[in-house]
Amino acid sequence: MGAADLRVRGLNAGYGPVRALTDVSLDVPDGAVTAVLGGNGAGKSTLLRALSGTLRFHGGAVTGGTVEYDGARLDGRPAASVVAAGVVQVPEGRQVFARMTVADNLRAGALGRRGDRAAQQAARNRVHELFPVLADRAQQRAGLLSGGEQQMLAMGRALMARPRLLLLDEPSLGLAPMMAARIAETVREINTQGTTVLLVEQNASLALRLASHAVVLETGEVALSGTAEELSASDEVRRRYLGVADEEAAADAAAGIAAEDAGVAAHPPLTRWTA
Amino acid sequence: MTTFLELLATGVSLGSVYALIALGFVIIYKSTEVVNFAHASLLLAGGYFAVLSREHIGFWPALLVGVAGAAALGMLLEFLVIRRYRGRDHSVLAIVTIGIDIVLITEFARRIGPKIFSYGDPWGSAMVSLGPISVPQTRIAAFVTAAALITLFLVAFRYTTWGVAMRAAAENRETAALMGVRLGWVSASAWGVAGALAAVAALFLSVFPTTGLDRDTGLIALKAFPAAIIGGLDSTTGALVGGLTVGVTQALATGYQSELSFLGNGIGELAPYLVMVLVLLIRPAGLFGTRELSRV
Ligand SMILES: Nc1ncnc2c1ncn2[C@@H]1O[C@H](COP(=O)(O)OP(=O)(O)OP(=O)(O)O)[C@@H](O)[C@H]1O
Numbered sequence: 001m002g003a004a005d006l007r008v009r010g011l012n013a014g015y016g017p018v019r020a021l022t023d024v025s026l027d028v029p030d031g032a033v034t035a036v037l038g039g040n041g042a043g044k045s046t047l048l049r050a051l052s053g054t055l056r057f058h059g060g061a062v063t064g065g066t067v068e069y070d071g072a073r074l075d076g077r078p079a080a081s082v083v084a085a086g087v088v089q090v091p092e093g094r095q096v097f098a099r100m101t102v103a104d105n106l107r108a109g110a111l112g113r114r115g116d117r118a119a120q121q122a123a124r125n126r127v128h129e130l131f132p133v134l135a136d137r138a139q140q141r142a143g144l145l146s147g148g149e150q151q152m153l154a155m156g157r158a159l160m161a162r163p164r165l166l167l168l169d170e171p172s173l174g175l176a177p178m179m180a181a182r183i184a185e186t187v188r189e190i191n192t193q194g195t196t197v198l199l200v201e202q203n204a205s206l207a208l209r210l211a212s213h214a215v216v217l218e219t220g221e222v223a224l225s226g227t228a229e230e231l232s233a234s235d236e237v238r239r240r241y242l243g244v245a246d247e248e249a250a251a252d253a254a255a256g257i258a259a260e261d262a263g264v265a266a267h268p269p270l271t272r273w274t275a
Numbered sequence: 276m277t278t279f280l281e282l283l284a285t286g287v288s289l290g291s292v293y294a295l296i297a298l299g300f301v302i303i304y305k306s307t308e309v310v311n312f313a314h315a316s317l318l319l320a321g322g323y324f325a326v327l328s329r330e331h332i333g334f335w336p337a338l339l340v341g342v343a344g345a346a347a348l349g350m351l352l353e354f355l356v357i358r359r360y361r362g363r364d365h366s367v368l369a370i371v372t373i374g375i376d377i378v379l380i381t382e383f384a385r386r387i388g389p390k391i392f393s394y395g396d397p398w399g400s401a402m403v404s405l406g407p408i409s410v411p412q413t414r415i416a417a418f419v420t421a422a423a424l425i426t427l428f429l430v431a432f433r434y435t436t437w438g439v440a441m442r443a444a445a446e447n448r449e450t451a452a453l454m455g456v457r458l459g460w461v462s463a464s465a466w467g468v469a470g471a472l473a474a475v476a477a478l479f480l481s482v483f484p485t486t487g488l489d490r491d492t493g494l495i496a497l498k499a500f501p502a503a504i505i506g507g508l509d510s511t512t513g514a515l516v517g518g519l520t521v522g523v524t525q526a527l528a529t530g531y532q533s534e535l536s537f538l539g540n541g542i543g544e545l546a547p548y549l550v551m552v553l554v555l556l557i558r559p560a561g562l563f564g565t566r567e568l569s570r571v
């Protein structure tokens with residue numbers, strides 16, 4: 001365990017009477033990509049909000065446990081102070097500042113990390129290298145970008161704060177497979193350049209390809225954890241998150257879909273009541 | 276025609292002063308989503324600090340005292356009161372500001388009493404001829420100052436780091452916080468800027484042709500309220516257009532009062548509100564607004 005690891009121990013969090021996280025413990029080792037998997041409502045976003053200090057914007061709060069980063073406690077700190085510690089979150093659904101230009105979005109990303117101009121310029125250059133489209137569209141309103149471009153902007157904006165640990169909440173959400181693969185590639189590159197990544201994903205196959213370790217959240221609890229290989233090989237993960245029971249069943253399913261497709265062609269199942 | 280031009284000049288000048296006040300409303304609303312009904316008390320406070328210190332230190336330093344005092348009072352209110360209600364319903368906060376307003380106005384009115392304070396400004400009652408029309412110097416000074424301050428504000432809002440933080444917070448508070456923006460500071464600075472602008476407005480609402488600052492001067496801030504609503508509560512451009520609309524409407528309606536006598540007396544005071552109702556009927560969010568007032 002290096003010094004700049006993120007250590008979460010016995011974390012409990014909820015929204016008023018709603019309990020969303022129960023006794024969650026996990027480690028995000030320095031320099032690695034760690035994934036958090038889980039279905040809808042498992043508590044993945046709640047976990048990231050607890051780390052970044054933004055639960056209060058949703059009427060939620062951490063009710064127990066500790067979050068430690070680089071030897072210092074993060075829990076209970078306001079969001080700005082977490083950013084100052086080098087932990088920056090890209091929120092679910094991108095949340096770019098739609099009425100601001102792409103360039104101003106990137107400036108906003110640098111607000112939490114006041115550095116000299118040279119450092120900021122270097123950060124901007126790095127972002128433009130990773131996402132050349134952000135340089136081309138600098139003066140365009142962010143709201144006019146496509147979904148994939150907005151995800152790039154959201155990630156580039158977070159990188160402007162020069163994070164040591166980047167928290168990503170479902171970066172592939174709502175993106176076509178090509179764009180999702182492109183984003184995944186960039187996550188790998190960001191990591192290679194020295195930023196630790198905690199990646200929340202429903203797209204388990206994508207996440208397990210990127211990550212070295214992963215945990216699976218189910219109804220707010222850690223159900224499984226291990227290395228990415230272990231989890232990819234586990235029956236439960238394969239069945240529930242990778243969508244395959246076994247090779248035979250998968251083949252059956254494929255055949256079934258093919259048969260159904262044929263059926264669809266023969267008998268259009270859509271009928272109009274008013275026809 | 277000359278009358279019309281004179282009234283128009285008066286209206287534009289008055290409107291630019293209303294725009295200063297409305298801009299304060301809008302900044303506070305944009306960055307904190309609070310409709311600040313305590314604006315009148317900030318304006319009166321700025322004026323009171325200025326006229327009180329004027330006797331000792333002269334006009335210009337006193338004006339500075341008024342501006343700094345109102346800005347400090349705004350930030351203090353944000354820090355002591357508004358911040359405690361963070362996360363509550365915005366209508367609760369709006370009502371809290373009404374409470375603040377009543378307390379402060381009562382106190383300042385008590386201190387001012389029946390007196391009328393003169394600013395001792397350098398313009399006095401001098402007139403300026405612009406072609407066929409003649410306009411009080413104070414009106415020109417008001418317009419020039421307001422235009423300069425508004426330009427300064429818009430440039431800062433657009434280009435400075437502070438402006439980026441304000442706009443980010445206005446658009447999405449949570450995401451701004453994720454970027455490391457200190458929302459408390461955003462909110463306090465909004466109240467400070469609004470106070471400072473209101474103090475400048477207090478000056479131009481109290482000089483010639485008005486006799487001076489009295490305990491009712493704060494009520495004029497109420498006219499900036501239709502101005503902000505006409506423009507759209509969350510639009511800085513709207514505050515300018517709304518301010519000018521109210522100023523010109525009021526000046527014309529007052530000037531042509533005799534022709535409009537069938538509408539009864541005091542139509543000049545009422546006209547801005549009529550315009551506001553008409554605008555809201557057609558555009559519920561105001562001319563440039565994006566959020567409807569129902570969110571208040
Ligand atoms: N603002 C809120 N108020 C009350 N309950 C909430 C709130 N946000 C989330 N929850 C609840 O907390 C639980 C965890 O939600 P969370 O958003 O963390 O899930 P998630 O794993 O991110 O799901 P998804 O993949 O759909 O984004 C859910 O039961 C959800 O209903």
Ligand SMILES: [Mg+2]
Nearest residue numbers: 044045046092
């Ligand atoms: Mg989520």
